[in-house]
Amino acid sequence: DAGVIQSPRHEVTEMGQEVTLRCKPISGHNSLFWYRQTMMRGLELLIYFNNNVPIDDSGMPEDRFSAKMPNASFSTLKIQPSEPRDSAVYFCASSFQYEQYFGPGTRLTVT
Amino acid sequence: AQSVTQLGSHVSVSEGALVLLRCNYSSSVPPYLFWYVQYPNQGLQLLLKYTTGATLVKGINGFEAEFKKSETSFHLTKPSAHMSDAAEYFCAVSVSNTGNQFYFGTGTSLTVIP
Numbered sequence: 635d636a637g638v639i640q641s642p643r644h645e646v647t648e649m650g651q652e653v654t655l656r657c658k659p660i661s662g663h664n665s666l667f668w669y670r671q672t673m674m675r676g677l678e679l680l681i682y683f684n685n686n687v688p689i690d691d692s693g694m695p696e697d698r699f700s701a702k703m704p705n706a707s708f709s710t711l712k713i714q715p716s717e718p719r720d721s722a723v724y725f726c727a728s729s730f731q732y733e734q735y736f737g738p739g740t741r742l743t744v745t
Numbered sequence: 746a747q748s749v750t751q752l753g754s755h756v757s758v759s760e761g762a763l764v765l766l767r768c769n770y771s772s773s774v775p776p777y778l779f780w781y782v783q784y785p786n787q788g789l790q791l792l793l794k795y796t797t798g799a800t801l802v803k804g805i806n807g808f809e810a811e812f813k814k815s816e817t818s819f820h821l822t823k824p825s826a827h828m829s830d831a832a833e834y835f836c837a838v839s840v841s842n843t844g845n846q847f848y849f850g851t852g853t854s855l856t857v858i859p
Contacts, residue, residue, distance in 0.1 A: 638788075665845055667847070676849075676851050676852060677835070677849050677852070679847070682845065684845065689845070725788055725789070727789075729845070732777050732794060732796055732839065733777075733779055733791050733794055733839075734847055735791070736781075736788035736789040736790070737788055738787060738788045739787075739788050741786075
């Protein structure tokens with residue numbers, strides 16, 4: 635299995651631009667999670683889906699952030715408009731039982 | 746409510762010395778417990794997990810952890826540190842067998858001194 639796939643691995647954009655991060659979970663996993671990691675805040679859960687349905691989005695920082703999961707094999711996290719404080723590493727993880735499996739992350743830099 | 750406390754945000758050990766990373770949890774129901782490792786510029790990788798059964802669990806790279814219900818602890822150990830063990834380590838607790846409701850500790854950065 636290829637594991638959780640995230641793209642792009644690195645993204646540099648200017649403030650105000652739209653950013654879309656993509657995730658392909660492990661086949662057969664029915665839960666998907668988006669996390670953000672920064673030095674200041676550590677690892678934060680943004681949102682998670684179960685069977686493609688958003689269950690808990692209380693961690694989404696503000697309306698500029700949105701996430702979708704149109705099918706079991708694909709999810710996006712969109713930031714519009716982006717701000718410098720959104721600079722972080724964004725991880726996607728998926729699970730079926732017990733543990734979560736993480737992707738390699740997308741390092742986002744907003745200038 | 747569930748929570749995880751990792752004592753010591755930074756731990757330094759000499760190469761060959763014992764590694765001990767502490768994790769305490771609070772949970773209102775029997776927990777599932779995990780340790781993850783994050784190497785620089787990489788995602789989190791599962792080291793080991795406790796779900797049911799034997800309370801001493803062995804993981805990859807020579808690490809092991811023991812679930813102690815009476816102490817609400819799940820400390821991570823390795824008898825002899827290697828330079829390649831330098832990384833960030835996260836303890837996590839889940840109260841769901843579907844991987845949902847996952848709670849991570851704040852992480853412990855392990856430095857191995859030659």
